[in-house]
Amino acid sequence: MFANDLLKNKRILITGGGTGLGRAMAERFLQLGATVYICGRRLEVVQKTATELSAATGGTIEGFACDVRYPEDVEALIEKLWSSGPLDVLVNNAAGNFLAKTEELSPHAFDAVIGIVLKGSINMTLACGRRWLASQHKGVVLSITTTYADTGSAYVVPSAVAKAGVAALTRSLAIEWGGRGVRFVAIAPGAIRTEGAFSRLLPTPELEKALLDHNPLHRFGTLEEIGNLAAFLVSDHAGYINGEMVYMDGGEMLAGSSSFSMIGRRLPDSAWQIMKPKK
Ligand code: COA
Secondary structure, three states: OOOOOOOOOOEEEEEOOOOHHHHHHHHHHHHOOOEEEEEEOOHHHHHHHHHHHHHHHOOOEEEEEOOOOOHHHHHHHHHHHHOOOOOOEEEEOOOOOOOOOHHHOOHHHHHHHHHHHHHHHHHHHHHHHHHHHHHOOOEEEEEEOOOOOOOOOOOOHHHHHHHHHHHHHHHHHHHHHHOOOEEEEEEEEOOEOOHHHHHHHOOOHHHHHHHHHHOOOOOOEOHHHHHHHHHHHHOHHHOOOOOEEEEEOOOHHHHOOOHHHHHHOOOOHHHHHHHOOOO
8 A cells, every 4th residue: 555665755753662652653664764763761672672673674763762751851852863854754652651540649640641741742842843844844743642632531531631732732733833834643543452551551351351342343453553544644645634633443432422332232133123113
């Protein structure tokens, strides 16, 4: 479906690119010809990933330590990357999340998640965006949100408020900066198996099964699927998509959106017979 040079000449930075979804997107972008930069809090993790992906794809990738929560850290990395030319794409992927009862959370727990997800995305977006606007260089910001960014979600409240903010950032700046060459898109993924997410959010086989039962497609998303969707959205082929958040969840979000979508799937045939009109 994709030409091998789809992302040729694009310089792409992925936050949290050492593991999970970030790593998968990095791999796909490399296969499609992009030059990729990944950053994360642990230098050894991003460097190891860069070495592995370079060997696997033959592409050009570099890893940097950066804590996206801190504007000074972000500014230093972006300045360094820009010294060899402008980036073309920023992927706000770095995230933190855990299942917890909200009344038991400390202020620091909220700070940790909101700092990485929301402030991190703001810091990165502003650092790149100001440079793109000043030089009239075209840019794309892809942010990884979540299916509950618009609805909120119990038991992951720091993440829900932070991701809602990232969705708002995406839609707001799509309007403010779109006409000046900076395009904004987001992906709201459902569950995709990664160590980071599943150990924190779906820690038992029972929870996994409950989610699979609820999902209309009865499976999780794959790393290949998010890599392909991300590649399309940041490519020039998606040039008219701006301010959009694409759900990639097998229909899970919609499955919970009406009583009838939920109960209808559980009704036995005998119940459907009772509800047919009597002739
Ligand atoms: N339940 C309740 N509180 C928790 C928690 C949990 N499962 N995990 C962490 N916290 C609290 C800590 O107790 C701490 O608060 P305190 O200082 O008042 O005790 C606060 O959150 C920060 O934790 P800490 O581990 O010091 O922060 P950190 O910045 O190193 O870690 C996290 C950030 C908590 C988000 C950590 O899970 C992380 O690094 N995640 C990155 C990867 C990830 O989450 N991937 C999944 C994406 S879906």
